Amino acid sequence: MNIHEYQARALLKAQGIPTLDGDVASTPTEAEAIARRLGGPVVIKAQVHAGGRGKAGGVRLVRSPGEALDHASEILGMKIKGLTVQKVLVVPAAEIASESYLGLIMDRETQRPVFMVSAAGGVDIEEVAAKTPEKIMRLAVDPTYGVFPHQALSLAFSLYRDFAQVKAAAKIVEQLYAAFVANGASLAEINPLVTTPDGRVLALDAKIVIDDNELFWRPDLGLLRDDTAEEPSEAAARRANLTFIKLDGNVGCVVNGAGLAMATMDLVKYYGGEPANFLDIGGSSNPEKVINALKIITSDPAVKAILFNIFGGITRTDDVANGIVAATRQFKVDVPIVIRLTGTNETEAIRILEGVGMRALSDMDQAVEQVVKLARGAA
C-alpha cells in the first residue's frame, strides 16, 4: 500500500528523524496560512502516489504567502499521471549543500531488509542503479538483530567526511530501520537526504510502502490509505475482498487463483484480444463474490465480453454457477458471457447453467478464442 509523502514524513518524524517544519493543506487558504506561519520562501509539493511530481509542475518554490495561495490553487485539483492532487505539503525552502539517497527495501534475493545508500541523491535511484551501480552501497540487515551501530556508521561514512554529519546520518539510518519495522514497510526511502550549509543533516522527502499483509492486524496503518488515489473500481473490489486490477482491453476476466488469472489474460492476448482486467475471486466459493465481480466488471463501459475461467479444486464450480445465475437475475448484463469451468462439482454446475439457458465449456483455449471473437464482434 502506498501512502503520501506527508504521512511517511510523520512516520519518520515519530522515530526522531530530522525533517523540515511544515504542514499539509487541502485548500489554497490553508496553504497560504502555513506559508505565513513558516515565513520566508516555501516549497509547495503535490501529494500524489506518483513519481515525477517536479517535472509535472507539482512542486513549486514560492516567495510569499500570496504566491503560496496562487500556486496552491493551481496545484490542487491538477492531474499528475491521471491522479488528482487533493493535498499539498508546504515546507520552508531549505538551502542545500549536498543531496544523498538513503533507502531500505525488503530484498527478495537476500530475503532480508537491505539498505541502499548513495551520495548521488535527489535523482531517480533506479537510474543510478542501472547506469552506475558502483555509486550505491548496499548492506543486508539480519532482521533477528536489526541494524548494528557499526553498520549504520559504515553506511554514513560512505556519504560524509565530517564526523558530526556521519554521526547524524548513522542515527538516521537506525531511525529509518526502526520506522521500517514499526510500520510493516516493504520500502522506506529518504530522497534526498540533504546537508545544509550550516551542517545539519535532514530528510527532505519521504516515501514508505506498507506490506499489504500487515494490514490484517494493523488497522492503524490501514487508516493511512487514500481511497481517492485508487481507481474507483479497484477500491470497490478491495472492499468486496477481490483482487482486481483494471487494464485497458475489452475482455473482462473472472478467474480463481492469481497464476491462472494471469495465464488467462496472457491467453486472451495470445488469441488476439486485450484483457480488460485482472481478477482473482480466490479459493472460496461464495456466490456473493461472483456477483460483486460481475458488478465491477460490467461497470467498465469498455468491456465487450466477459470470460469466466474456473478450475475447481477447492472452489466448487456449482457455487460459481449459482453466483452467475444469481447475478444475471439481480442485474442485466448487456455483454456476452463465456463460461469455462472444470473440476469439483462440474456436472452440477453445468446443470445449473443449462437450467437458465447458459452453456459451459470445459476447455480454456476454446473459451478464450470464443470470448475474443465475441469482444471483437461487439466492438
Place this chain on the structure above:
Amino acid sequence: MSIFADESTRLLVQGITGREGSFHSRQMLEYGTQVVGGVTPGKGGQVFGGKVPVFNTVAEAAAATGANASVIYVPPMAAAAAIIEAADAGIRLVVCITEGIPVMHMSRTVPFVRARDVRLIGPNCPGLISPGARAKIGIIPGNICMPGRVGLVSRSGTLTYEVVNHLTRNDIGQSTCVGIGGDPIIGTDFIECLRAFEEDPGTDAIVMLGEIGGTDEQNAAEFVRTRVTKPVVGFIAGQTAPRGRRMGHAGAIISGSSGTAEEKLAAFEAAGIGVMRRPVDVVGLLKARL
C-alpha cells in the same frame, strides 16, 4: 519415486480443528496420506475424524507419533510462529499453505529453519503431491493427478491444476507436483526443486511454471543450463501484467524494469528450456522430449 513426500511421510496438521485445516485433513486422509496427528493449542486430547489424535504442541505430537512432516493451515498472524514451532520440534519437512503472512515475519523465519536444515515449502502455496506414493500434503486436488515420471514445480495453485490436468488427460503421469508459493520470501525455490528432480530416479522430465516478479526463474534457468540433464519445459504467467502492480500473489510484481515475463522467457530460451506459450503446450513439448 518422488521428491520431498513419499510412503515414509508421516504427517502432522497444524490447525487441524480449524475450518480449512479440518476440510483438507479429510481430503488428505481420503487420498491416502498418513496423517498421524494434529496440533491445535488448547484442544489436546481430542480425536479428529475418529482416528487422528490432536495435541497441544508440535513437540508433543512429534514425540507421540513419530511424525516427520507437518502442514500448516493457521491464520496469517500465527503462521510464521507455527513454522518455527515445527522446525524447533525437529520436523524435517514443513509445508505452509497460509496466505498473507507479513514479509518481515518470513524474513526472520526462513533463516531459522535453514539453520536447522529443515525443508520449508511455501508459504502461500498449494503444497505438494506424490501420486505414486499416495502422499498429498496440502490442497492440490488428488483426482486430477496420476502416478508417473514427470516432475512439476510451480509458483501458483490453480495454474498448476490446469497444467496437471492437461498432463493426466494425455496419460502423462507425475512423480511429484510441488507448489513453492507466490510470496516474495519462500522457503524452497525453483533451483532446490530442480536439483531434487534431477537426482530423483523416478523423474524423467520437469515442468516449471513461473510468473513475473523477482529473479528466481532466471537463476533457475542458469541452473538448468549448467546442471540439469533431464528435459525441462517452462511457462511464465503475467506476460500482459502491467508494471508496478501486485498481481494477486504478493511476489508477482514487476519492480522497475526487472522481473518481466520477457526477461524470464529469454532466460528460459537461452537455457534450452522448452517454452510453453499456452498451458496446453505442455503436452506437445513434453512428448517431443520424452
